Amino acid sequence: MARIVQKFGGTSVADVGRIKSVALRVKSEVGLGNQVAVVVSAMAGATNQLVDWTRDTSRLHDAREYDVVVASGEQVTAGLLSLALQDLGIDARSWLGWQIPIRTDGVHGKARIETIDVTEICRRLAEGQVAVVAGFQGVGPRGRITTLGRGGSDTSAVALAAALEADRCDIFTDVDGVYTADPRIVAKARKLGRITYEEMLEMASQGAKVLQTRSVAMAMNHRMRVQVLSSFIDAPGTLVVDEDEIVEKQVVSGIAYSRDEAKITVQKVADRPGVAAAIFGPLADHAINVDMIVQSASEDGHTADLTFTVARADLDRAVAVLENGKKAIGFTVLKPDPNVVKVSVIGVGMRSHAGVAKQMFQALADKGINIQVISTSEIKVSVLIASEYTELALRTLHTAYGLDAPG
């Protein structure tokens, strides 16, 4: 007998028909003799509708009231799935954040889970009852409903699995696993049987939208085995596990890309101490995150060019902040460029293999793709390229690292 947490996202519970399908999935897990807790998202579209209503109602944002409205979506799904399970003869009950309780801090709209009291749920799991838990929500220090921010149901699921000391946390979604690359672009992409937490974390933060970064980090901290699998296809997915559970390590496990980047080049900045602080300080003050940075000497020898990336959604704000500080920074020209994409090759095998970066640069150069910025970590190499080369770059690298599916 195992204890399993299952999480079903919005598309998996989009309507009553799909909720009934989910109930069958849960039933078959119960049928294996396992204890099952289920975490559910809101029905697809419901959260957007609720968010739209709050925006249409008020220009101001009282995040506490926003949370009251938005958390209702998961409440509905939790009740409906409990009914669907009961209809199949499975003992089940719904749990809202405040009922368990899932205690969070008081940062409404993006709260962090502090504790989950699983005493009563454990007792009922042992009696064979399925716990259906509303994802994405908790209760704050002052007894008000909090939400964990977008994608928070993944985090709810992993946190609950950790608190329950579950054997596995299954994340059911609309893809059937983690691929070596986005299969919509790279036709020869393969589904990975296993991937390490570190790789998954890089994949998620480098643009692969299968799992929320936060939930992966939490799984890694608790060494919770997470499986990503499809709620529509009955097949094993990708298991996210500790590195020592993977026998045969690939040098490169996957290739990710992100279109959410934009590049800013600040030309002819005085090449003096403190100039980087003059640029990045004001951006940080405006909560604009800077990702890749490269500094190069200008042709004149007395100044430098600084190139860096920000989220595309922040580009206009970033430019305005820098133009405001033009005098203090002392630059001549500011060049924003939203037409860039970040491509990353990821693999824990890099730790013990040299030459991964070189191979990447060579493969791209062979296709005439210019690299604008480079950044690396222990298990990742990322490059910024013109967005028109996205597909070519991904397919080229996929082949270059021997990731293509046979046939």
Add this chain to the structure above:
Amino acid sequence: MARIVQKFGGTSVADVGRIKSVALRVKSEVGLGNQVAVVVSAMAGATNQLVDWTRDTSRLHDAREYDVVVASGEQVTAGLLSLALQDLGIDARSWLGWQIPIRTDGVHGKARIETIDVTEICRRLAEGQVAVVAGFQGVGPRGRITTLGRGGSDTSAVALAAALEADRCDIFTDVDGVYTADPRIVAKARKLGRITYEEMLEMASQGAKVLQTRSVAMAMNHRMRVQVLSSFIDAPGTLVVDEDEIVEKQVVSGIAYSRDEAKITVQKVADRPGVAAAIFGPLADHAINVDMIVQSASEDGHTADLTFTVARADLDRAVAVLENGKKAIGFTVLKPDPNVVKVSVIGVGMRSHAGVAKQMFQALADKGINIQVISTSEIKVSVLIASEYTELALRTLHTAYGLDAPG
């Protein structure tokens, strides 16, 4: 300074635009220097959608899960109205049933309110904060969400008003008050400035759908002044008050009708002791309420005919129950008739005026309308007539009792 509870029904909060209008209404009450608590229903249509989902999900009914799903509707409105009020510069916060808490018994789907802890709300009202309370819901003895049944938001409002010792409970709805008769049928109907609790109770239970019977009974018990008024027109409505607050009493205050009735005649029942029990016992066992009853001797002198009414929705079930018990009861023919309507004249003045019933029977006879069954109470006379005479009967009685608007 007064303390006012305002309640807004589903059509008053049907969309974001209307919720903003409600916020303006609340603001003007606050502007008068009053303390204001607001009770809201779900947005029109929301509850039906939620109920449909529960029905589509499960043939079984776990009322606890039904309550989890359905209570989310009022949660959304409470959050949105709080945001709309804040947008107008009014300090406001939402309260869900479990947060106050509004404690109920454990009868899910039609729970009864037991206690409301208003300590914290009172403190905040005194500080000028508006309390926006989700209607229709509470929390049961085991910490689960309960709902009060259809129309329960009226009950929430009156119960909250009583607990807060409010000066008045304003029920905003899509009609602008209580009329002497349904103005859609009786063009000369007049809006009543005041009506007694007893009359309102009879009006509600005799078919006038302005207020829920339960909320009127609760208002009467607590002597809470209730005003029924329109959320769309800025005009005083009808005040439901104690009898001694009405100086000039009408003999008849209003005429109500109900199409939700059906008649059953059981012919040639053996005229012996215990036969009524043989008929009405099985109906009660099947939770079928019987309203009006008349027994008359048959032509042969040895048997009796029994005629009574049940809710139209129960007619088929009632007939089946009686046919099953045909042998035990011993009747010859069972005649069901759904084409009937119950018309009632209501007024506390009847207590001191004789002849009200006689006037009714005469007026109907003058128009050739046959009375099938009669029932009376201290302040009401009801008759059952063929439904095709509904309009004629209502207009005739309205004129006969001098209720017609001048002009």
